[in-house]
Every structure is written in structure tokens, then in C-alpha cells.
Amino acid sequence: MASLLIKGGRGLSPEDNLDGEVDILVQDGVIRQIASGIGDRADETLDARGQIVSPGFVDIHVHLREPGGEISETLETGLAAAVAGGFTAVCPMPNTKPVIDHPELVRRTIEKAQQLGLARVFPIAAVSMESNGESLTDLVALVTAGAVAFSDDGRPVKTAGLMRRAMEKAREVGAPIIDHCEDPSLSFRGVMNEGSVAARLGLRGIPNCSEDVCVARDLIVAESTGAHLHVAHLSTARAVEMVRVGKRRGTRVTCEVTPHHFSLTDEAVAEHGTQAKMNPPLRSAKDLEAVLAGIADGTVDCIATDHAPHAPELKAKSFADAPFGVIGLETALGLAMTQLVHSGRISLAHLIVLMSTNPARIINPSTDGPLGRLRVGGTADITVFDPSLEWTYHAAEGRSKSRNSPFDGWKLKGAATTTVVAGRIVFRRA
Ligand SMILES: [Zn+2]
Numbered sequence: 522m523a524s525l526l527i528k529g530g531r532g533l534s535p536e537d538n539l540d541g542e543v544d545i546l547v548q549d550g551v552i553r554q555i556a557s558g559i560g561d562r563a564d565e566t567l568d569a570r571g572q573i574v575s576p577g578f579v580d581i582h583v584h585l586r587e588p589g590g591e592i593s594e595t596l597e598t599g600l601a602a603a604v605a606g607g608f609t610a611v612c613p614m615p616n617t618k619p620v621i622d623h624p625e626l627v628r629r630t631i632e633k634a635q636q637l638g639l640a641r642v643f644p645i646a647a648v649s650m651e652s653n654g655e656s657l658t659d660l661v662a663l664v665t666a667g668a669v670a671f672s673d674d675g676r677p678v679k680t681a682g683l684m685r686r687a688m689e690k691a692r693e694v695g696a697p698i699i700d701h702c703e704d705p706s707l708s709f710r711g712v713m714n715e716g717s718v719a720a721r722l723g724l725r726g727i728p729n730c731s732e733d734v735c736v737a738r739d740l741i742v743a744e745s746t747g748a749h750l751h752v753a754h755l756s757t758a759r760a761v762e763m764v765r766v767g768k769r770r771g772t773r774v775t776c777e778v779t780p781h782h783f784s785l786t787d788e789a790v791a792e793h794g795t796q797a798k799m800n801p802p803l804r805s806a807k808d809l810e811a812v813l814a815g816i817a818d819g820t821v822d823c824i825a826t827d828h829a830p831h832a833p834e835l836k837a838k839s840f841a842d843a844p845f846g847v848i849g850l851e852t853a854l855g856l857a858m859t860q861l862v863h864s865g866r867i868s869l870a871h872l873i874v875l876m877s878t879n880p881a882r883i884i885n886p887s888t889d890g891p892l893g894r895l896r897v898g899g900t901a902d903i904t905v906f907d908p909s910l911e912w913t914y915h916a917a918e919g920r921s922k923s924r925n926s927p928f929d930g931w932k933l934k935g936a937a938t939t940t941v942v943a944g945r946i947v948f949r950r951a
Pocket residue numbers: 674675676701753754800801
């Protein structure tokens with residue numbers, strides 16, 4: 522296998538206490554040497570001067586739509602979007618058609634992704650059969666097949682009782698339960714955040730309490746079972762506060778926020794229509810500030826995109842009828858750099874913790890690991906990015922099969938330039 526020398530970049534991996542100008546030599550998919558002044562003795566040399574060399578980004582919340590939703594995305598287009606965004610590994614949610622509730626479906630997804638040779642795929646399997654909240658899946662068999670976490674995403678785990686049984690099993694197999702925190706009896710038929718914007722637009726609102734009561738329930742069950750709860754796409758001020766308190770109490774809880782929830786408020790719905798319709802919805806300015814504070818103080822463990830492609834004809838429906846979700850793999854880094862790092866809210870090292878170190882730790886895959894690190898003998902999954910590259914995002918030029926983004930036309934600062942998976946360059950910015 523070819524060797525690769527990444528020369529002159531700023532190696533930055535908080536987990537490895539690495540921060541400085543280094544060369545990195547990769548052979549046979551493994552990092553062989555990290556030092557300054559490694560001579561040019563590789564098959565290929567990459568000039569990374571002025572750039573950040575980071576452990577590969579890991580996105581633990583994506584929807585790749587295959588099988589069953591190929592009109593909106595396929596593994597191939599979704600993983601092409603992932604590597605273009607600097608992600609070397611992604612975790613697809615199980616709400617495909619069929620739902621990933623059987624070991625064979627987990628294996629098939631992993632095999633197909635391996636054949637594509639783009640980003641690594643670590644599937645998340647369903648908590649309940651068909652994610653319908655009735656009977657538990659076989660968590661042991663699913664983990665054996667390669668699942669790294671469990672979720673009924675798209676919906677919450679239906680009842681506290683089911684959550685308790687799922688957590689007891691999940692603790693045994695050492696995997697987190699990822700919950701889409703929503704009480705459907707509270708968000709009932711809502712389509713955007715409840716508040717003045719919804720009132721102005723005449724749209725039915727989803728109240729914050731819909732998310733908050735579910736986060737509270739899950740935290741209590743997690744504390745009583747000792748299992749690892751991961752709260753998906755957290756969006757409210759109260760949820761941030763509850764996770765903060767949960768951590769203080771010693772509950773095994775981690776959480777993620779999406780770039781759209783740290784970049785936009787519900788005012789964006791008035792401007793972007795269905796391109797700003799997602800679940801949980803964009804919230805108020807007060808919630809956005811609380812999310813940003815949670816990112817800055819470490820309450821928020823990671824950034825995850827909730828990349829949710831929908832074909833144009835689906836998003837062309839009326840606001841009430843269009844599906845929830847926006848794409849995000851190709852804008853995540855640019856938004857995180859622009860909104861969080863260049864604004865002075867967090868450091869570059871903290872960004873890498875949010876996009877690589879922590880998400881890798883949360884899924885903790887037993888194979889191919891450890892991800893989220895840059896160390897000799899470790900897997901050569903590496904993201905090289907230019908922190909000051911200014912560019913404009915055009916959804917129509919993206920690699921995702923879908924275009925549903927409220928960030929179309931946004932000017933961003935910071936972009937992945939080269940993505941390396943298992944020592945192979947799988948993306949290079951033109
Ligand atoms: Zn969700």
C-alpha cells in the first residue's frame with residue numbers, strides 16, 4: 522500500500538497532547554511517525570503548511586437514507602458529502618426502510634460502505650423492532666454485527682419502561698442509548714418552534730417542554746440504571762441546564778448539538794421556509810445563547826450534523842406537509858469555524874474535541890479504533906483543514922444528492938482540504 526507524508530501542518534490532537542508543526546508519515550493505513558523534518562521518502566507528499574492536521578472528524582448522527590430512501594440520498598452520495606466535509610467516519614441512524622433492527626441489516630450497511638472506500642460507517646441500530654416502541658431489538662446480536670449505539674431516532678424511545686429495559690441491556694454491551702428527546706403528546710402536530718414567529722406565520726408550534734420532559738425522563742432512568750445516555754440534537758436552554766446538572770450528579774450523560782441549532786433561530790423559518798424545517802425545530806435567541814454557552818463550558822460533548830437529506834419534490838410541499846430535516850455534512854466545519862472559533866467562543870483545540878475526540882469516545886468502536894487520535898501506531902484517519910479559507914456554500918454544487926439547506930449562499934471561513942481514511946486520500950478540495 523502506498524505511503525503518504527503530510528508535511529508542515531499544525532498537528533492538533535488534544536487527546537494526544539499534540540499541538541505543533543509536525544510531519545506525519547503514514548504507511549499501510551497506519552501512522553508510522555510524527556516528528557518535525559521527516560525527509561521526503563513517501564510515495565506521495567502533501568504540503569499542509571498553514572493548515573491544521575486533525576484526527577479525522579466523526580459525525581455520530583447522519584441519515585444516509587439507504588435502503589429505501591434513495592430518492593434523497595444513497596450511501597455513495599452521503600459518504601461523498603461526508604468526506605468533502607472532513608468526516609472520516611459517520612454513524613447512520615436506523616430509520617431507513619426497512620429500519621435497521623436486525624444484525625444482517627447492520628452487516629450489509631457496513632459491507633456496502635467498505636466497498637465504496639470513502640468514510641467509515643458505524644451503524645446505529647434501533648432500540649425497538651421497527652422503532653415502533655413495542656419490543657426491544659436483540660442488542661447483543663446487533664453489537665456483535667457492528668452496531669455502536671442504539672436509537673429510535675426520528676422518534677423518542679416510546680416509554681420510560683422501554684428505556685429502562687434498553688438501558689439495562691445497553692449497559693451490558695457497553696453501548697450508549699441515543700435518544701431523540703420529544704414527547705409527541707406535547708409537540709402534537711407542531712411544525713416549528715412555538716413562539717412569536719410561529720404565531721406570526723400562522724404555524725402550529727412545538728413547545729420547548731416537549732424536548733425538556735423527555736430529557737428529564739431519560740436522565741432519571743440513566744441515573745437509576747447506570748447506563749450511558751446520549752441526548753441527540755439538544756436544542757433548548759432547559760435541556761442544556763439539565764444535562765449540565767446531570768453531569769454534576771455523576772449521571773453517565775453526553776449530548777450533541779447540530780450546526781443549525783448553534784447558528785440559527787426560528788426567525789430563519791420566515792426567510793427559508795421548508796429549508797429551515799427540522800425536528801427539533803430552530804428555537805429562540807435565548808435557547809441559541811444557552812446552546813452556545815453549553816458548547817463553551819463543555820456541557821455539550823460534540824457537534825453532530827443530523828444530516829437529513831430530502832429530495833427537492835419533498836421539500837417543495839407546504840410547510841405543514843414537508844418533511845423535517847436539513848443536510849449538514851458539507852457545512853458543519855465551516856459553520857463551526859465561523860460561528861464558534863472565529864467568533865472567539867471556543868479554541869481550535871476545543872473544536873477538534875467536539876468534532877473528533879469526543880464523538881469517537883462516545884461510540885468507542887471496537888474495530889478500526891481508536892478513532893479521534895493522532896498517534897504513532899494508530900489508524901491514519903486524518904482531516905486536513907484550512908482554518909482561514911473563505912468560501913461560499915452553494916447547495917447545488919454539493920455532493921449530497923439533496924439540496925435542503927438553509928445555509929445556501931452563506932459565506933463561511935474554514936474548510937477541509939484533504940480527508941484521509943485508513944491512509945488513503947479520499948477527498949481533496951479542488
Ligand atoms: Zn432526531
